[in-house]
Amino acid sequence: xxxxxxxDLSRLRQLNSLTAIRALRRAGPLTLSALAERxxxxxxxxxxxxxxxxALGWVEExxxxxxxxxxxxxxxxxxxxxxxxVGVDIGGHNIRAALSDLDGEILAETRxxxxxxxxxxxRLAAIERAVTGCLALSRxxxxxxxxIAVGTIGVIDVEGRVIYSAAVPTWRDLDLAxxxxxxxxxxxxxxxxxxxAAMAEARRGVAKGARxxxxxxxGRRMGAGLIIDGKVHRGFGAASGExxxxxxxxxxxAPEHLNTCASVPEGTPPEDAAGHxxxxxxxxxxxxxxxxxxxxDDLAVGxxxxxxxxxxxxxxxxxxxxxxxxxxxxxxxxxxxxxCMRMPEVRASTLGxxxxxxxxxxxxxxxxxxxxxxxxxxxxxxxx
Amino acid sequence: xxxxxxxDLSRLRQLNSLTAIRALRRAGPLTLSALAERxxxxxxxxxxxxxxxxALGWVEExxxxxxxxxxxxxxxxxxxxxxxxVGVDIGGHNIRAALSDLDGEILAETRxxxxxxxxxxxRLAAIERAVTGCLALSRxxxxxxxxIAVGTIGVIDVEGRVIYSAAVPTWRDLDLAxxxxxxxxxxxxxxxxxxxAAMAEARRGVAKGARxxxxxxxGRRMGAGLIIDGKVHRGFGAASGExxxxxxxxxxxAPEHLNTCASVPEGTPPEDAAGHxxxxxxxxxxxxxxxxxxxxDDLAVGxxxxxxxxxxxxxxxxxxxxxxxxxxxxxxxxxxxxxCMRMPEVRASTLGxxxxxxxxxxxxxxxxxxxxxxxxxxxxxxxx
Numbered sequence: 103x104x105x106x107x108x109x110d111l112s113r114l115r116q117l118n119s120l121t122a123i124r125a126l127r128r129a130g131p132l133t134l135s136a137l138a139e140r141x142x143x144x145x146x147x148x149x150x151x152x153x154x155x156x157a158l159g160w161v162e163e164x165x166x167x168x169x170x171x172x173x174x175x176x177x178x179x180x181x182x183x184x185x186x187x188v189g190v191d192i193g194g195h196n197i198r199a200a201l202s203d204l205d206g207e208i209l210a211e212t213r214x215x216x217x218x219x220x221x222x223x224x225r226l227a228a229i230e231r232a233v234t235g236c237l238a239l240s241r242x243x244x245x246x247x248x249x250i251a252v253g254t255i256g257v258i259d260v261e262g263r264v265i266y267s268a269a270v271p272t273w274r275d276l277d278l279a280x281x282x283x284x285x286x287x288x289x290x291x292x293x294x295x296x297x298x299a300a301m302a303e304a305r306r307g308v309a310k311g312a313r314x315x316x317x318x319x320x321g322r323r324m325g326a327g328l329i330i331d332g333k334v335h336r337g338f339g340a341a342s343g344e345x346x347x348x349x350x351x352x353x354x355x356a357p358e359h360l361n362t363c364a365s366v367p368e369g370t371p372p373e374d375a376a377g378h379x380x381x382x383x384x385x386x387x388x389x390x391x392x393x394x395x396x397x398x399d400d401l402a403v404g405x406x407x408x409x410x411x412x413x414x415x416x417x418x419x420x421x422x423x424x425x426x427x428x429x430x431x432x433x434x435x436x437x438x439x440x441x442c443m444r445m446p447e448v449r450a451s452t453l454g455x456x457x458x459x460x461x462x463x464x465x466x467x468x469x470x471x472x473x474x475x476x477x478x479x480x481x482x483x484x485x486x
Numbered sequence: 487x488x489x490x491x492x493x494d495l496s497r498l499r500q501l502n503s504l505t506a507i508r509a510l511r512r513a514g515p516l517t518l519s520a521l522a523e524r525x526x527x528x529x530x531x532x533x534x535x536x537x538x539x540x541a542l543g544w545v546e547e548x549x550x551x552x553x554x555x556x557x558x559x560x561x562x563x564x565x566x567x568x569x570x571x572v573g574v575d576i577g578g579h580n581i582r583a584a585l586s587d588l589d590g591e592i593l594a595e596t597r598x599x600x601x602x603x604x605x606x607x608x609r610l611a612a613i614e615r616a617v618t619g620c621l622a623l624s625r626x627x628x629x630x631x632x633x634i635a636v637g638t639i640g641v642i643d644v645e646g647r648v649i650y651s652a653a654v655p656t657w658r659d660l661d662l663a664x665x666x667x668x669x670x671x672x673x674x675x676x677x678x679x680x681x682x683a684a685m686a687e688a689r690r691g692v693a694k695g696a697r698x699x700x701x702x703x704x705g706r707r708m709g710a711g712l713i714i715d716g717k718v719h720r721g722f723g724a725a726s727g728e729x730x731x732x733x734x735x736x737x738x739x740a741p742e743h744l745n746t747c748a749s750v751p752e753g754t755p756p757e758d759a760a761g762h763x764x765x766x767x768x769x770x771x772x773x774x775x776x777x778x779x780x781x782x783d784d785l786a787v788g789x790x791x792x793x794x795x796x797x798x799x800x801x802x803x804x805x806x807x808x809x810x811x812x813x814x815x816x817x818x819x820x821x822x823x824x825x826c827m828r829m830p831e832v833r834a835s836t837l838g839x840x841x842x843x844x845x846x847x848x849x850x851x852x853x854x855x856x857x858x859x860x861x862x863x864x865x866x867x868x869x870x
Contacts, residue, residue: 257827314722328795330714337797338698339828344794347827350734350787403734407791410728411712413721443641443731444723 122151123160124471126180127205131164133175152178159184182207185248186240187470188233189462191295192254194218194269194322195373197225198459199232201240204248206467210239211459218373222272230285244286251291251466253298253458254278255323260340262292268346268354269323291469293336295319296343298461299453300327301334303418305464307453314414316446318405319457321422322373324353326408345404356400363393380426394429401430402437409442420451427451506535507544508855510564511589515548517559536562543568566591569632570624571854572617573846575679576638578602578653578706579757581609582843583616585624588632590851594623595843602757606656614669628670635675635850637682637842638662639707644724646676652730652738653707675853677720679703680727682845683837684711685718687802689848692836698798700830702789703841705806706757708737710792729788740784747777764810778813785814786821793826804835811835 125140126132132140138148155161155178162181166174182203191198197214212235214228237244256267262279282290300317303309309317313332319325326343328335335342346353360376365387370378382390405417419427419434427450435448453460509524510516516524522532539545539562546565550558566589575582581598596619598612621628640651646663666674684701687693693701697716703709710727712719719726730737744760749771754762766774789801803811803818811834819832837844 338799341828342797413725415722444725
């Protein structure tokens with residue numbers, strides 16, 4: 103990322119410039135007159151602003167519309183490719199990364215398998231490879247990166263430290279934001295993976311348009327993310343969604359019903375056992391079907407707690423097990439109908455394994471928008 | 487409430503008038519110049535707007551400031567007494583009502599005891615007496631009432647119907663909003679009592695300034711109200727806060743530990759039993775202390791569910807049992823410290839038995855504000 107030019111920056115921060123950028127981001131190419139109308143600025147002031155934004159590399163001229171009579175008016179567009187964003191999903195078994203332009207359009211994706219008991223250094227190296235892989239795929243360099251947004255397993259704090267993860271023993275007491283800033287000289291954002299997945303479903307997935315959503319992030323681990331009044335609910339100390347920690351809600355050990363099912367063939371790797379059980383239940387194996395029933399019994403208790411407390415419009419079954427929604431969704435619905443005051447819609451995720459990495463990109467785009475409209479949020483990058 | 491004058495109304499709905507009203511509500515008496523500056527209107531347009539608002543009875547002139555040099559400027563104020571609001575708390579054992587001006591300043595209060603098993607007609611008659619008592623106390627008439635806001639026991643729907651109440655058998659399948667509109671020819675708002683109590687604590691009570699609050703509405707019944715991002719969280723079908731319906735959360739039967747304690751003297755009326763147990767525990771009775779421990783064990787499970795899901799800044803112990811906060815607060819805190827990821831502040835309500843009726847007044851004031859700024863929310867009253 104290029105250094106900031108102080109004089110330009112102070113002018114860039116004028117609300118006028120920011121309003122112009124937002125108008126262009128939302129509407130696509132606009133003429134000076136159209137921009138002036140949308141921002142309330144005079145045409146000469148608008149011209150000054152666009153000149154300034156062009157000098158900073160945020161805005162460029164595009165060819166005039168076809169077939170315009172008389173002298174064609176100049177049009178301007180936001181350069182979504184004036185910088186890039188990376189989203190990262192740090193899971194127990196996989197590191198995923200995606201690279202997008204500033205509008206969140208995904209241009210490259212990578213995945214790196216990693217063992218849950220891998221040493222810390224190995225996991226960090228896999229993260230670095232996943233990100234540099236995205237840069238190579240999209241022929242960009244680390245200098246073009248504006249923001250890396252990370253969704254991680256484990257409990258985080260508001261400063262982007264990982265406190266602890268039940269699934270990955272080495273993933274604790276870690277200044278993750280600091281480590282990533284050492285690797286990549288750009289802005290780093292850290293968020294809980296289930297919250298980012300919930301955001302992605304509410305923006306691009308099955309919950310699009312719903313204002314209140316309970317997202318079940320279920321697979322080998324159990325997690326939850328909440329959308330309340332259209333926004334991700336983080337909590338006062340970034341610790342929301344942790345119903346798994348309440349023994350009475352019966353989430354923590356729920357996957358054991360699937361992992362320890364007698365239908366799982368001997369010698370199956372532990373991480374594949376649950377998948378075997380779900381597949382066997384789909385194929386009519388009564389022992390596997392019983393294990394799935396017991397799993398859904400437990401899943402429904404923690405889910406009912408969230409539904410009774412929040413009364414959401416929709417519950418989304420997401421995470422790795424959402425691939426088995428055909429086996430899980432109806433039994434879950436039946437139990438919630440008995441337990442809840444008002445029955446929400448219950449739907450399967452449409453983003454599947456991509457949900458966290460896509461949510462991380464959406465989070466980075468939102469953060470950029472926030473910066474554009476909150477001048478004291480720190481310096482804005484200058485495009486190269 | 488006087489009839490609306492169509493022509494005035496359409497003009498009143500102009501944003502300019504509404505902005506002027508808001509400025510006056512917030513700032514107190516203002517001169518025309520000060521009003522013009524705050525609203526962005528020219529002085530002549532501002533004069534037109536204030537003349538109009540005076541004709542409608544919303545605004546009046548006040549004497550000029552003392553000691554002003556030269557010709558003193560006229561000043562205008564919002565007539566908070568141009569209409570009145572009533573808040574009602576419909577409980578199992580009491581009906582409370584309060585009357586306030588349009589700024590929410592409480593001018594009169596009444597209470598009517600009522601038996602939980604009283605027939606429906608008796609409870610409705612008690613509500614009518616409580617409200618008309620407030621009118622008599624404050625020498626106002628029903629024609630001066632703009633809004634009645636009601637907090638009620640039981641589960642309601644978004645149209646203000648009472649679906650069901652576990653505590654009061656006759657309180658079900660009831661068009662409460664419709665019944666109240668038959669009694670009082672004004673706007674009627676219905677809300678769950680715990681949500682209004684939560685709102686009152688967040689506006690005027692111990693949670694003032696906190697953005698995320700879990701309010702425990704505990705007494706002979708168990709309820710909860712949530713403040714999320716500074717607003718009451720209602721839920722998609724107005725059914726939020728119902729953790730009491732989840733058996734695993736152990737709230738429903740929790741008060742039985744206090745009601746059935748062996749320390750309660752024979753012949754004590756059932757509704758006074760819990761109070762006896764709490765008082766005996768305070769005085770060192772070991773049997774009562776054991777009952778309180780078991781009560782707090784159960785209270786802590788449902789509370790931990792809400793804390794783990796939402797990660798609030800504060801938990802407020804409110805409702806009837808908040809009078810025994812000295813006996814309950816520390817044991818509750820100890821259990822939450824063990825169960826929760828991040829420990830919230832745990833505080834006792836400062837509004838006590840008034841919390842619902844005060845919350846109902848705040849709700850009516852908010853609703854008036856909403857109407858002022860959402861022109862399609864229906865007609866505005868004209869002051870008499």
